[in-house]
Amino acid sequence: MEHGGGPEWAVWLQEGAVGRTMRESFLLYPLVNVLHILGFTALAGGILAVDLRLVGLGRRLPLDQVARVMLPVALVGLAVSVPTGALLFVTEAVGMWTNPVFGWKVGIIALAGANALALHAGPWRRVAEWGAPGVKPPVFARAAGAASLLFWMSALILGRLIAYF
Amino acid sequence: MNRIARRTLIAAALGAALAPAALAHHGWGSYDSNTVLTLNGTIRAATYENPHGTLQFDADGKTWLVILAPPSRMQNRGLEAAALKPGTVATVVGYPSRNDPLEMRAERITVDGKTTELR
Numbered sequence: 001m002e003h004g005g006g007p008e009w010a011v012w013l014q015e016g017a018v019g020r021t022m023r024e025s026f027l028l029y030p031l032v033n034v035l036h037i038l039g040f041t042a043l044a045g046g047i048l049a050v051d052l053r054l055v056g057l058g059r060r061l062p063l064d065q066v067a068r069v070m071l072p073v074a075l076v077g078l079a080v081s082v083p084t085g086a087l088l089f090v091t092e093a094v095g096m097w098t099n100p101v102f103g104w105k106v107g108i109i110a111l112a113g114a115n116a117l118a119l120h121a122g123p124w125r126r127v128a129e130w131g132a133p134g135v136k137p138p139v140f141a142r143a144a145g146a147a148s149l150l151f152w153m154s155a156l157i158l159g160r161l162i163a164y165f
Numbered sequence: 166m167n168r169i170a171r172r173t174l175i176a177a178a179l180g181a182a183l184a185p186a187a188l189a190h191h192g193w194g195s196y197d198s199n200t201v202l203t204l205n206g207t208i209r210a211a212t213y214e215n216p217h218g219t220l221q222f223d224a225d226g227k228t229w230l231v232i233l234a235p236p237s238r239m240q241n242r243g244l245e246a247a248a249l250k251p252g253t254v255a256t257v258v259g260y261p262s263r264n265d266p267l268e269m270r271a272e273r274i275t276v277d278g279k280t281t282e283l284r
Binding site for chain 1: 194
């Protein structure tokens, strides 16, 4: 495993038992990759369903009920994506730390999280009213939905592009 | 195109545009596939690891970093770790790195008369 040009902690991390096991095991590395894909599919898919409803798709459906079904799906996806992502990171910690695309991806996910927090701390408290069938959500909620669509699609694209940079 | 579709398309395009095109340091996009290199030399060291194996390969008076394939793929195609032990003579054919003149991504490797496709 080459490790030129990386910080000490990253070299230490990837040369540890977890990193070595991930690199040397035939089954574990593809399995963790596949679980990461399934995890982020549920995470992004659950969120996108709510975002699309926020920006106006399926306005016949009550938004709080769409969210009640889809956000737990997203949370399960998060619970799978994070540990598998951590394992993938440890496998090539130096390469990941110095990869600009990886940095962008993590940054965009952080923005997506901040956006979600702002939405849920703010307008979401009255979602039963403005999320009712036929009602147009307030502009901040719609903007947060559109921003979330942008952030998560970018995260998916950047995740795929990591290998190419 | 309706409002939702238009917004989604814009979002996807922006997402793609955000990925920095300039910096390419080791990924699959950073090899020049218009130039084919053939190196005849000796394996100094090898790793048989995920995400892909590598060789320290002595050829043409230089030591190259040769990027191989995932170990599961190499094994499926009949290239075992033992075939890559230090001192083994081999030929690698592949593409040079755009960033490191001593790095290349092997398309195939020939050891002991047997050629293994790596892609």
